[in-house]
Amino acid sequence: MPPEEFPLCDIPKYHAGVMPQTVAVRCDGDELTWTRLHRESNRVARGLRRCGVSTGSIVTLALPGGVDMIVSAFACYKVGATPQPLSTKLTEREIGEILALAEPAAIVVDAADSGVPGGATVDRLRELGATDEDLPTVVAPSWKAPTSGGSTGRPKIILSGRPATYRAFDAEVWGIGSADRLLVPAPLHHNAPFGTAMAGLFTGATVTLMRKFDPEGTLELVNRHAISWLYLVPTMMRRIHALPDEIKQRHDLSGLRSVWHVAEPCPPWLKRAWIDWLGADVIWELYGGTEAQAGCTVNGREWLAHPGTVGRATWGEIKIVDVDGADVTTPRTAGEVYLRPAPESPEPYRYIGAEAKELDGWESLGDVGEFDEDGYLYLHDRLSDMIIAGGVNIYPAEVESALVEHPAVLSSAVIGLPDADSGNRVHAIVETSAADPVSEAEIAAHAATRLAPHKRPKTIEISHEPLRDDTGKMRRSALRSERISP
Structure with missing residues (x-):
């Protein structure tokens, strides 16, 4: 385990010197040992330097996740830059607003047609880097710059106040040890998946990633790689729980020491x-x-x-x-x-x-x-999501929690819509599977057994589209705007 305040730029080299052929990170068939991660990030770092990135810069990582995200993050540290993970699923307007705030020295993208202007692919940065020789040690003034895509209508960047040096607490707070085998099936553009994956790597753990969450695939990876530490959000927990018992029993989960859930x-x-x-x-x-x-x-x-x-x-x-x-x-x-x-x-x-x-x-x-x-x-x-109906405060999360107890409900979103009588009415958007139909009347009857009259949805909308992404996030404000727009 590195000493406290050890430069993050030297983490891959440090672990490569101790366990060169141990797998550092894997995702969907791609796998990097500590030696390869060190060399790959050296090459990409040199490519970033040729693109004008220097100490104190922000580098936007508009990547879908996977091994290249980890390589690019360490490449940022090696040139003294701060990685700024950015969701590739944001709208063009949202991406533009965030880039205007960040003023990145470079933008790393997955493909030339990514839709993010001015981006350089990881492959292109490897070509520009030309060599995987070591770079001088340098410490970025901030180790991460997570973004908010504008769920409140105000996109922002949250620049960490800590420099890019090792702090054991980052792993300890999550109960991550150097011998752990992590599985992080959520997108790395979100702070918690990025932070836990990087904290695991900093301390020397092996990290397995998934480009796209899959309930049974998650259990299969836990089994195959003897995962000891698993990151989830409740949406994922719900989808895994809904699997047939014979599928859940098929996979050996006995190695799991910690399952953490966050975000919702x-x-x-x-x-x-x-x-x-x-x-x-x-x-x-x-x-x-x-x-x-x-x-x-x-x-x-x-x-x-x-x-x-x-x-x-x-x-x-x-x-x-x-x-x-x-x-x-x-x-x-x-x-x-x-x-x-x-x-x-x-x-x-x-x-x-x-x-x-x-x-x-x-x-x-x-x-x-x-x-x-x-x-x-x-x-x-x-x-900001609280609904005031007839002068009474109603908390959407409480109503949503009751609705998802119905076996056919995968997720729910509860919002307040204008009402001439009470000012607002409780409106529920309920996500169900097209293969498991349920009526609005059934949902209403279910709610009536679990919620006081003033908390029950006055109107119910059935949807077969996901309401939450794989980070567990949902934009109630956007859902409300869509339903009150003329």
């Missing part, structure tokens, strides 16, 4: 199902923003004692604030969640294109939640 609320019934399947000590959850001011973790055993919690603060500090800006000190009283780093800690991030919502040194990510008597945090929903 996990329905309690689904979490219990996974705890029953794999064991309470295996299931873990992390709550925190890309900004990383503070965060919580909780394992399945703690969760069973505090059902619904996202845990207690593992790093930084968290408090609840009421509508008047006063601290909430009474347990089980909801308010806005505010976070801040531990005293005397360096600033964890800097926005490009946005301003933080700040209150006396504390910052809000827009979540509503409460603490219990033991200091465990429970989340209600995003403040």
Whole structure:
């Protein structure tokens, strides 16, 4: 394991010197040992340098994921640049706005016809690099620059406040050890998949990636590579859980030591199902923003004692604030969640294109939640997504959690639509399989057994299109705009 503050640019060389033929990363048939990762990233780094990239630059990685994303990220470190993963599925407008904010020195794309202007392919950078000789050690001022694609209508870049040096805490907070074998089936343009995959590599673990999530394919990879650490989002958990029992039993999952889920609320019934399947000590959850001011973790055993919690603060500090800006000190009283780093800690991030919502040194990510008597945090929903109908606050996540308990429902999105009587009405968009039809009346009857009358959807829409992507993200604001546009 590298020493603290070891330059990230030298990580591949460090591990290649210790375990040259050990697999560092693999994806869909592509596989790189530490020696090959070191040499490939050297070559691409030299290509970036010839494109004008230098220390302090941002390099946009508009790649679909896979081995080339990892090679390109390390190539950025080797020229002192900050990697900025960018989803290739954003609209042309969104991509343009983010690139205008980042002002990248180079854009790395998967193919010449990627649709991202001014991009150079990884193959082209290899050609320009010409040689895989080592480069001088250099440290980028920031180790990552995740992007927000504009779910609130305001795209932004979240530039890490930490330089590109090794910090053991990045792996420790996720329970990742150097001997672990990670599987990350989510797209690397999202912060958590990118951060966990890189943290695993920094510490010397082997990382397996998937270009596209597949429920049975995930179990097959866990079996084939004796995966010990697995990253999921609840949408993935739901799809794996829905597999027939004979398929789930076909794969040996006994090597799994940790299964982590993040990014979206996990329905309690689904979490219990996974705890029953794999064991309470295996299931873990992390709550925190890309900004990383503070965060919580909780394992399945703690969760069973505090059902619904996202845990207690593992790093930084968290408090609840009421509508008047006063601290909430009474347990089980909801308010806005505010976070801040531990005293005397360096600033964890800097926005490009946005301003933080700040209150006396504390910052809000827009979540509503409460603490219990033991200091465990429970989340209600995003403040911006809350529906006020007839003067009553309704949290979409609570309604969605009830809807996905129906066996035919794969996912759901609950939004508020204009209503002449109550101001807003609760509207549910329910994702089902075309092969497993269910009527709006059936969904309404199901909701009636689980939700109080004021929380039940007044209108229901059946969709066979995915509502969440493979990172578990969903844009309620966009769904609402589509349905109220003239």
